[in-house]
Amino acid sequence: MTKRILIAEDDYSSREALTELAIREGFDVISVADGVQLLSIVKTGKFDVVVTDLIMPDLNGESASDIMRLKGIGRRS
Numbered sequence: 001m002t003k004r005i006l007i008a009e010d011d012y013s014s015r016e017a018l019t020e021l022a023i024r025e026g027f028d029v030i031s032v033a034d035g036v037q038l039l040s041i042v043k044t045g046k047f048d049v050v051v052t053d054l055i056m057p058d059l060n061g062e063s064a065s066d067i068m069r070l071k072g073i074g075r076r077s
Helices: 012-024 035-044 061-071
Strands: 004-008 028-032 049-052
Touching (some): 004 012, 012 028, 035 049, 035 061
Parallel strands (some): 004 028, 004 049
């Protein structure tokens, strides 16, 4: 089964490079540009890995991770 990865990175070039690398490694990839998009997507899908930039506009990666942890998003049963 293909592993799913969610990448949150506001810098376009970095996001594209990370996405391309993950695809070449065999991941099914979704990439977003900020923490708000990260939270929106992670609620609707299951991911094996979430990679996030810490400093992003609107909602940074650290705050998005804290929100996911508090809401139990991403925990496996």
